[in-house]
Amino acid sequence: MRNIPIAVPCIGQEEVEAVREVLMSGWLTQGPRVKAFERAFAVRHRVEHALATTSCTTALHLALASLGIGPGDEVVVPAFTWIATANVVTHLGATPVFADVCRDTYNIDAAQLSGLITPRTKAVIVVHLFGLCADMEAVRKAVPPGIPIIEDAACAAGASYHGVPAGALGTIGCFSFHPRKSITCGEGGMLTTNDAAIAARAEILRNHGASIPEEVRHAGLRPWEMPDFDVAGYNYRMTDMQAAVGLVQLGRLDGFIAERQKLAALYDKLLAQIEWIRPPKVPTGYGHAWQAYVTLIDKDKSPLDQNSVLARLAEKGIGGRAGTHAVTRLGAYRGRSNAIQGGFPVADELDAWTMALPLHNKMTESDVEYVVEVLKGL
Structure with missing residues (x-):
């Protein structure tokens, strides 16, 4: 009988060799390959900053945390999406407020937003579902200035909206490299933004709250000195093995x-x-x-x-x-x-x-x- 799976990752010898090089280098955790992957992803999606993470879910969580969202806040999310879009709001103690979606595109119905936004609304998450961008012009018109728009672009690497790449359409974009996505490195994610302050906060929170990233500290004159920790962060770092695969995949x-x-x-x-x-x-x-x-x-x-x-x-x-x-x-x-x-x-x-x-x-x-x-x- 014929066998046609719903999705199959397209991995070849080039990805295998890229991982082998990392394994032989001795630097396995977040390091030079992650940095190279971030730079290449930022160039492809026309953003100033890209930070690799362990998944799109952690990228979304990092995005909300970088905006200071917490208990008492509300975040608007589409009702038709993967559960992670709502879970990251809940994990920070905030409240997800659901909006219905459009029947034709499966994406958030911007016409509903004005009735859902309150003084407690601290962000709106739009999902570019299945690789099709949400109607960002309509969303921007409906969302008051000062409320960040987060793109859940888990499915949308390489997608665009009137010539602008996904990830560059809102305040923050979040991507997935799960095996069902167009490009994959097993698990993994990416946070994109053009806001330098958000990128700086996200970078600190991604690495336990360390004031200096490990790869910077190890390359410095006094690598034995521990960094300061002024905030309680997370361990959302991608490995260099994943990034090596991601770099090859991004080129394809x-x-x-x-x-x-x-x-x-x-x-x-x-x-x-x-x-x-x-x-x-x-x-x-x-x-x-x-x-x-x-x-x-x-x-x-x-x-x-x-x-x-x-x-x-x-x-x-x-x-x-x-x-x-x-x-x-x-x-x-x-x-x-x-x-x-x-x-x-x-x-x-x-x-x-x-x-x-x-x-x-x-x-x-x-x-x-x-x-x-x-x-x-x-």
């Missing part, structure tokens, strides 16, 4: 996106023959990164419900998934803050009826054709 990012774009275009063409599946929509001026190809099942026309469709795909060796979840329906948040039942009709629909089809850089056009033929036969 644009090629990866181009390959995925061709596969997505073929999906679009072939799925037009199935009336109960709506392909993802890409507005004019948006550069989709195609981390995932997420469709919407028409509940009134579909022969089966979401889970039944996914189960039938699995029987044929196809690794489909739900798009993501409505955080407001999860036990950790159900009934909390403004997460009231029925308050997020679009997020609820997407939770129940989105379907991610396989999309990765080891797929062939024949694989896409097979997936669509199976869907036609349901």
Whole structure:
């Protein structure tokens, strides 16, 4: 039977050799390769500062902590996203305030923001879901000056909005290098910003709160002297092994996106023959990164419900998934803050009826054709 996973990391000999060089160098933790990865990522995404972290989740947590967000504060987040977007708010003692999303793009509905922002609102998190940027112009118009906008760009390395890269569209951007993302180093993340003060605070907090990074101290004239610790920070440092892989992957990012774009275009063409599946929509001026190809099942026309469709795909060796979840329906948040039942009709629909089809850089056009033929036969 054919086997087409939902995602497969595209790792080759160049990544293997890059890791080998780091292992032989003797410097394994955050060091010169991390610094090189940060510089290259900043250049690619047209930002002044990029700081590597252990994951996008820790990058988001670091972003909020760098802004001083804590108990009593509110942060607006989309209702349809991975749970980490809300969790980082909760971990700092702040309150996530949920906004519904747009049915066409799956991203935050900017029209709702004015009704959710209060004197306690200290940030708005927008998610560039599945690699498509949120409508940042509409978001900026809706968010009062002085309230930071954080981009959860976990899926959006290489994405753009009217020519501006993800990560350079808000106050802070946060990226993921998980194996389901377009580029990967296993686990890992990146925080981007054009604000030097935020970058400086984030760098200190990332390394336990140390006043001087270890790689700087070790390269100095008195490496034996311990740094000062004026704040209680975190250990969110990336290893040089991960960064070595990330550097190679970053060099392949644009090629990866181009390959995925061709596969997505073929999906679009072939799925037009199935009336109960709506392909993802890409507005004019948006550069989709195609981390995932997420469709919407028409509940009134579909022969089966979401889970039944996914189960039938699995029987044929196809690794489909739900798009993501409505955080407001999860036990950790159900009934909390403004997460009231029925308050997020679009997020609820997407939770129940989105379907991610396989999309990765080891797929062939024949694989896409097979997936669509199976869907036609349901």
